[in-house]
Amino acid sequence: MKAKRAAVPYGIWMVIFIIVPMLLVLYFAFTTQEGAFTLQNIATVGRYSNVFVRSIWLGAVATAVSLLIGYPVAYIIARTRACWQSVLILLVILPMWMNFLLRTYAWMTLLEDSGLINNLLEALGLGRVHMINTQGAVVVGMVYNYVPYMIFPLYSVLAKMDPSVIEAAQDLGASQARVFWRVVLPMSMPGVISGITMVFVPAVSTFIISKMLGGGANLMIGDLIDMQFLGSSYNPNLGSAISLVLMVLILICMGIMNQFDDGESKGGGIPL
Amino acid sequence: MGQNEIISLQNIAVSFDGEPVLKDFNLQIGEGEFVTLLGPSGCGKTTTLRIIGGFVKPDQGDVFFNGKKITAVPPYKREVNTIFQKYALFPHLNVFENVAFGMRVHRKKEAEIQATVRRMLEMVNLTGFARRNVNQLSGGQQQRVAIARALANGPKVLLLDEPLGALDLKLRKDMQVELKKIQKQTGITFVFVTHDQEEALSMSDTVVVMDKGRIQQIGSPQDIYNEPKNAFVADFIGESNILDGVMAGDYLAEFAGKRFRCLDKGFAPMEPVDIVIRPEDIEAVPPQQAELSGTVVSVTFKGVHYEIIVDVHGFKWMIQSTRYQAVGQEIGLEIGPDDIHVMKKSEYSGMFGDYSSFSDEMEGLLNSPEGKGQ
Secondary structure, three states, X not given: OHHHXXXXXXXXXXXXXXXXXXXXXXXXXXXXXXXXXXXXXXXHHHHHHHHHHHHHHHHHHHHHHHHHHHHHHHHHHHHOXXXXXXXXXXXXXXXXXXXXXXXXXXXXHHHOOOOHHHHHHHHOOOOOOOOOOOHHHHHHHHHHHHHHHHHHHHHHHHHHOOHHHHHHHHHOOOOHHHHHHHHHHHHOHHHHHHHHHHHHHHHHOXXXXXXXXXXXHHOOHHHHHHHHHHOOOOOHHHHHHHHHHHHHHHHHHHHHHHHHHHHHHOOOOOOO | OOOOEEEEEEXXXXXXXXXXXXXXXXXXXXXXXXXEEEOOOOOOHHHHHHHHHOOOOOOEEEEEEOOEEOOOOOHXXXXXXXXXXXXXXXXXXXXXXXXXXXXXXXXXXXXXXXXXXXXXXXXXXXXXXXOOEXXXXXXXXXXXXXXXXXXXXXXXXXXXXXXXXXXXXXXXXXXXXXXXXXXXHHXXXXXXXXXXXXXHHHHOOEEEEEEOOEEEEEEOHHHHHXXXXXXXXXXXXXXXXXXXXXXXXXXXXXXXXXXXXXXXXOOOOOEEEEXXXXXXXXXXXOHHHOOEEEEEEEEXXXXXXXEEEEEEOOEEEEEEEOOOOOOOOEEEEEOOHHHOEEEEOOOOOOOOOOOOOOOHHHHHHHHOHHHHOO
């Protein structure tokens, strides 16, 4: 009973700040500015399908890169001595203590045509490379900002893994590579899934990063929604509709991911 | 018993963080033998097993397998398999795939895998469990999967690291019988690690008693029990009354202020020795019929027998008898010549004695600050 009562404050919080806003989004998405029911907003979303495709594509690339970078990092941290683990984890967290905008500004100055990297390249005689305002720059920004969210769930799964299970695999004749592909990776799938979720969702809906590092040409859904509420093309009804469609798309993506996870944990055995 | 030496550890020394775990360790294991490494925790028995498995590289010395040096061979290339303490099954694979793991890694043909797994599961009485998730199995069942998984690889040597430690008493006894049966059936060499002396005595061909990184005694279970080499072995294997004594001459031992005829000879005149007398060898008789007599201070019913502690001039003897004795009663202790076992003095002399106190471990608990208040 006590436990139930303790949940009341959060229950109230949830209703006011989660349930009600969701219903508002739903309401705005299906009404005109005068408040009449309409499907026009949803239909209009279709016009921006290229933005959706770009967002999901860039989000997916950023997630994949984060996984490729984050997995080895998490693996190495989980395998170091306990006293060093907390230091390494701190190093991963450290950039997150800086303001998000500041971090992204820093990348602007790094990637600019006359930025630090280009100056360095020229000094080395390699010539300048145009990096800012490209999709690559957006991906770099997203990876930099979100990779800790990939590392943490992977680290916690890998650190908890029983070392004797790995020894058992070696004992049964598996080389290091086989141990990884057949035991470590499948056993860390829950961490992979939650890492992907935690990077993909914010990456798809990001708006500052794409605006600052991607220039005008690489508009993402987040920017589109931003424009509907704060920009010149003020239209909260359309903004709500876009948000709603984005939410549904993310839900579908996550559903597919979780399906994959279930399949793994049941262990794809060949039935007798 | 095959006489071919299959594993040989020569002059092994290992230390972890400067703490020596094994010192100048030599052990030969014959093909088809059931060898048990027995000792208290921290004696180095698991480390010995891990050296054979390839998980620990010795600082000094070499490991030989069938005469070939394998000291530097990684675990996955060794023809030994291990059953780990907590089974270490693959949680993401079902029972079938766990057992098939080794064969899949070795790229065996599918038909062979199917047949072998079926045979292994049959051997450990898990037919019909092939598609179960390993997390849904009981401890005993997981244990069987671990056995099947290790044996499916067809190892020459099976290493077992306290495999029965997590099971309850009844199941443990059953598994002891079953493991012994499997060992006989397959003819595989078993190297078994345990701290349970009863388990060691009932299963092994050879028992290796270890303490402080050294072998204290190697022998058949009978040898170890009847002819312990020093006070440590006598105390660790079974119950024993250990007394200071001297050899008054051949076949004549002096202890507890009396002289007794015994079966041991060849000691220097008046050489100080340790005397071991097993509680079950002592006969409780009326006081006037025996050399030694004392007062019963406690009686504990153990099912098969009573455990009786008798105070003889301040030394607390343990005797085991099927006959009840009342506390406070005066009784005699009859000791025959073949009940007396004489051992040379060792570093363990004086560390174990009578039954006036608890075990060392209990003593430690009672003397700790938390224990004192109670």
